[in-house]
Amino acid sequence: xxxxxxxxxxxxxxxxxxxxxxxxxxxxxxxxxxxxxxxxxxxxxxxxxxxxxxxxxxxxxxxxxxxxxxxxxxxxxxxxxxxxxxxxxxxxxxxxxxxxxxxxxxxxxxxxxxxxxxxxxxxxxxxxxxxxxxxxxxxxxxxxxxxxxxxxxxxxxxxxxxxxxxxxxxxxxxxxxxxxxxxxxxxxxxxxxxxxxxxxxxxxxxxxxxxxxxxxxxxxxxxxxxxxxxxxxxxxxxxxxxxxxxxxxxxxxxxxxxxxxxxxxxxxxxxxxxxxxxxxxxxxxxxxxxxxxxxxxxxxxxxxxxxxxxxxxxxxxxxxxxxxxxxxxxxxxxxxxxxxxxxxxxxxxxxxxxxxxxxxxxxxxxxxxxxxxxxxxxxxxxxxxxxxxxxxxxxxxxxxxxxxxxxxxxxxxxxxxxxxxxxxxxxxxxxxxxxxxxxxxxxxxxxxxxxxxxxxxxxxxxxxxxxxxxxxxxxxxxxxxxxxxxxxxxxxxxxxxxxxxxxxxxxxxxxxxxxxxxxxxxxxxxxxxxxxxxxxxxxxxxxxxxxxxxxxxxxxxxxxxxxxxxxxxxxxxxxxxxxxxxxxxxxxxxxxxxxxxxxxxxxxxxxxxxxxxxxxxxxxxxxxxxxxxxxxxxxxxxxxxxxxxxxxxxxxxxxxxxxxxxxxxxxxxxxxxxxxxxxxxxxxxxxxxxxxxxxxxxxxxxxxxxxxxxxx
Amino acid sequence: xxxxxxxxxxxxxxxxxxxxxxxxxxxxxxxxxxxxxxxxxxxxxxxxxxx
Numbered sequence: 001x002x003x004x005x006x007x008x009x010x011x012x013x014x015x016x017x018x019x020x021x022x023x024x025x026x027x028x029x030x031x032x033x034x035x036x037x038x039x040x041x042x043x044x045x046x047x048x049x050x051x052x053x054x055x056x057x058x059x060x061x062x063x064x065x066x067x068x069x070x071x072x073x074x075x076x077x078x079x080x081x082x083x084x085x086x087x088x089x090x091x092x093x094x095x096x097x098x099x100x101x102x103x104x105x106x107x108x109x110x111x112x113x114x115x116x117x118x119x120x121x122x123x124x125x126x127x128x129x130x131x132x133x134x135x136x137x138x139x140x141x142x143x144x145x146x147x148x149x150x151x152x153x154x155x156x157x158x159x160x161x162x163x164x165x166x167x168x169x170x171x172x173x174x175x176x177x178x179x180x181x182x183x184x185x186x187x188x189x190x191x192x193x194x195x196x197x198x199x200x201x202x203x204x205x206x207x208x209x210x211x212x213x214x215x216x217x218x219x220x221x222x223x224x225x226x227x228x229x230x231x232x233x234x235x236x237x238x239x240x241x242x243x244x245x246x247x248x249x250x251x252x253x254x255x256x257x258x259x260x261x262x263x264x265x266x267x268x269x270x271x272x273x274x275x276x277x278x279x280x281x282x283x284x285x286x287x288x289x290x291x292x293x294x295x296x297x298x299x300x301x302x303x304x305x306x307x308x309x310x311x312x313x314x315x316x317x318x319x320x321x322x323x324x325x326x327x328x329x330x331x332x333x334x335x336x337x338x339x340x341x342x343x344x345x346x347x348x349x350x351x352x353x354x355x356x357x358x359x360x361x362x363x364x365x366x367x368x369x370x371x372x373x374x375x376x377x378x379x380x381x382x383x384x385x386x387x388x389x390x391x392x393x394x395x396x397x398x399x400x401x402x403x404x405x406x407x408x409x410x411x412x413x414x415x416x417x418x419x420x421x422x423x424x425x426x427x428x429x430x431x432x433x434x435x436x437x438x439x440x441x442x443x444x445x446x447x448x449x450x451x452x453x454x455x456x457x458x459x460x461x462x463x464x465x466x467x468x469x470x471x472x473x474x475x476x477x478x479x480x481x482x483x484x485x486x487x488x489x490x491x492x493x494x495x496x497x498x499x500x501x502x503x504x505x506x507x508x509x510x511x512x513x514x515x516x517x518x519x520x521x522x523x524x525x526x527x528x529x530x531x532x533x534x535x536x537x538x539x540x541x542x543x544x545x546x547x548x549x550x551x552x553x554x555x556x557x558x559x560x561x562x563x564x565x566x567x568x569x570x571x572x573x574x575x576x577x578x579x580x581x582x583x584x585x586x587x588x589x590x591x592x593x594x595x596x597x598x599x600x601x602x603x604x605x606x607x608x609x610x611x612x613x614x615x616x617x618x619x620x621x622x623x624x625x626x627x628x629x630x631x632x633x634x635x636x637x638x639x640x641x642x643x644x645x646x647x648x649x650x651x652x653x654x655x656x657x658x659x660x661x662x663x664x665x666x667x668x669x670x671x672x673x674x675x676x677x678x679x680x681x682x683x684x685x686x687x688x689x690x691x692x693x694x695x696x697x698x699x700x701x702x703x704x705x706x707x708x709x710x711x712x
Numbered sequence: 713x714x715x716x717x718x719x720x721x722x723x724x725x726x727x728x729x730x731x732x733x734x735x736x737x738x739x740x741x742x743x744x745x746x747x748x749x750x751x752x753x754x755x756x757x758x759x760x761x762x763x
Contacts, residue, residue, distance in 0.1 A: 026751065026754075027751040027752060027754035028754075028755075030748060030751060030755060031755045048745075049744060049748055050747045050751055051744070051746060051747040052744075095738060098743070099738060102731060102734045102735065102738075103731065106728075106731040110723070110724060113723065133720065133724075137724070
C-alpha cells in the first residue's frame with residue numbers, strides 16, 4: 001500500500017531535492033513516480049505529496065537536479081524545481097489552530113460527560129465533585145485553546161480598537177471565572193462546557209478558513225509554469241552550472257536550450273533562433289533573434305540553442321519593472337474590507353453594550369453583583385459568535401471545494417465576494433481566449449498511418465510545436481506507431497525508423513516563422529500548419545457571462561490585425577497593442593466610471609492589470625507572476641470555469657447573507673431570554689450547537705451551486 | 713458507586729491518550745498529504761501501472 005522502502009542505507013550522505021509535478025492525476029502516478037525514481041542509481045528514496053503535487057527525493061549529491069528532472073521526464077511527467085516552501089508560515093498557523101481545535105474538542109467532550117449528569121439532576125455532593133473535575137479539565141484547555149483569541153484581542157486593545165476576538169475573550173474568561181466561583185461556593189450553575197464549546201466552534205471556523213487558503217495556495221504553487229527560474233551559465237572552465245534567476249548578474253553567459261524560458265534579459269552572442277514573446281507582449285507570432293539582438297526574461301526559445309550575454313537580471317529586468325507596477329496596483333486590493341470584518345465591526349460594540357446594559361439593568365432592579373454578572377455573562381455567551389464565526393468560512397470553504405472540482409482554484413474568501421460584485425469582464429487574447437500554445441490546424445490532411453507516426457515522434461519532444469501536435473493527436477484518439485531509434489536534433493526536428501524506413505518531423509525548408517512542421521513518411525512530405533486556436537467553449541462562456549449581466553471586451557497587447565480577427569469572430573469590442581500601463585489605465589477609467597471589472601489574463605503584460613482589477617482570474621499555464629497577482633487560477637483548456645466562478649461567487653454571497661440572517665435571527669430570539677435571566681448553561685450549550693449546525697447545514701447547499709457538469 | 717473513583721480517571725486518561733496521539737500524528741506530518749493518503753490505497757504493487 002505504501003511506497004517501497006530503501007532496503008540498505010547508502011554509504012554516503014544524502015541531499016534532499018524537491019520538485020513540483022503538476023501532471024500527477026491519480027494513484028497510478030504516485031506509484032510510477034516513487035518506484036521509477038527509487039530505481040535510479042544514486043536515489044535513496046522518493047516520496048510524493050499528492051495534495052501539493054510535489055515529490056521529495058533524497059539522493060546522492062553527485063546526482064544533479066537536472067538529471068532528476070530528466071528522469072521524471074522519462075517517466076512521462078513534466079517537472080520543475082520547487083521553490084523553497086513559500087507556504088511555511090501559513091502552514092504553521094494552520095497547525096497551531098488545529099492543535100488548539102484538538103485540545104478544545106477533547107475538553108468539550110470530556111466536560112460534557114460530567115455536565116450531562118449534572119443536568120440530569122445530580123445532587124449536591126456529586127454535583128460539587130463533577131464541577132471540580134470539569135474545572136480541572138477546563139482551565140488548561142481554555143488557557144491553551146483560547147490563546148489565538150486572547151493574543152489577537154490583546155493586540156487589538158493595545159491599539160485602542162476592538163475586533164471580534166475581544167468579546168469572545170471577555171466572554172470565555174468571565175464564564176470560566178464565574179464558573180470557578182460557582183464551583184468553589186457549591187452553587188448550581190457552572191458554565192465550563194459552554195465556554196469550551198464556544199472555543200471549539202470558533203476554532204472550527206478559523207481552521208476551515210485557514211485550510212481553504214492553504215489548499216488553494218499549494219494548488220497554485222503546483223502549477224508554476226514556464227517562467228525561467230534559473231539558467232545554465234557557462235563557467236570559465238567550460239563547464240555549465242545551473243544558477244537561480246535571482247543570482248544571475250550582467251556579464252554572465254547563459255545557454256538557453258530549445259523549449260527553455262529565459263530567466264534574465266540578454267543579448268544573443270552565438271546562435272540564431274526564434275523566440276516566443278507572447279508572455280511579455282501578447283504577440284503570438286514568434287520573432288527571429290540573431291547575434292546582437294536583445295531578448296527579455298520570460299520569452300521562450302523556440303528554435304536552436306543559443307548563447308546569451310546577460311544584460312539585466314533579477315530586479316533590473318523588464319519583467320521586474322512589471323512586477324513593481326503590479327505591486328503598486330495591488331495596494332488598493334488589500335484595502336478591501338471583507339464582509340466578515342464589516343460584521344465584526346458592528347458585532348463587537350453591540351454585544352459589549354448589550355451585556356453591560358443587562359448588568360446595569362439587573363443591578364438597578366435589585367439583584368446582587370453576582371446575579372447580575374451571571375446574566376451579563378449569559379448574554380455574552382449566548383449572542384453566539386459561533387454562528388457568526390462560521391457563517392462566512394463555512395460557505396466559502398464549501399464554495400471553494402466545489403469550484404476546485406470544476407478546475408478553479410480560489411486564493412481566499414474575499415475573492416469570492418469580489419467575484420459576486422463584478423459587472424464587467426476584460427479578457428486578454430493570447431493564452432486566455434486562445435490556448436496560448438500552437439495547435440495543428442490541418443490534421444485532416446493526415447491519414448491514419450501518418451497521424452500515428454507523427455504522434456510517436458512528437459510525444460518524445462518538449463518543443464512547443466511537438467507538444468501541441470502530440471496533445472491534439474492524443475485527444476483525437478490516435479495510437480502511436482512503433483517507431484524505433486527516435487532522435488531529436490535541436491532546431492532541425494525529430495527522426496526515427498519505422499519498419500526500416502526513415503520517418504521524420506522536420507523544420508520546413510522554406511522558413512515560415514516557426515509555425516509549421518513537415519512530416520516525412522514513406523518518402524512524402526506533408527506540411528502540418530499550426531496556429532493558436534481559440535478555446536473550445538469561448539462562445540458558450542461569453543453567453544453565460546452575458547446572461548449573468550457581465551459585458552465583455554478584449555484588451556490585448558498583440559497587433560491590431562490579429563486582435564481584430566478574434567474580435568470579429570466573437571462580436572466583441574477590442575483594444576489592441578496595449579502595454580501593461582495601458583491596461584492598468586483602462587481599468588482605472590472603468591473603476592472611476594463606477595464599474596467593477598473582472599480581469600482575465602495570463603501574460604506578464606497582464607500582471608499589473610490582474611493586480612489592480614476589482615477581481616482577477618489567470619489561466620493555469622500563466623507565468624508565476626500572473627498567477628500570484630490573480631485572485632483565482634483555472635486549469636484545463638476550457639474557459640467555462642470563469643463563468644462558473646461568477647455564478648458560484650454570487651451563490652456564496654447569498655448563502656453568507658442567509659447565514660448572517662440565521663445568526664442574527666437566533667440572537668434576536670435568544671438574547672431577550674438571556675436578559676430576562678432564563679438561560680441556564682444547558683440552554684446556552686444547546687442553543688450554540690444548534691445555531692452552528694444550522695449555519696453549516698445551510699452552507700452545504702453550496703455544494704450544488706456549480707450546477708451540473710457541462711451546464712453553464 | 714465507588715467504581716466511579718476508578719472510571720473517571722480511566723476515562724480522562726483515555727481522552728488524554730487520544731489527544732496525545734492526535735498531537736503526535738500532526739507532528740509526524742500525517743496530515744500533510746490527505747489526498748495522497750486517500751489515493752495510495754489504490755496503488756497496485758506490480759510495475760507498469762497506468763495513470
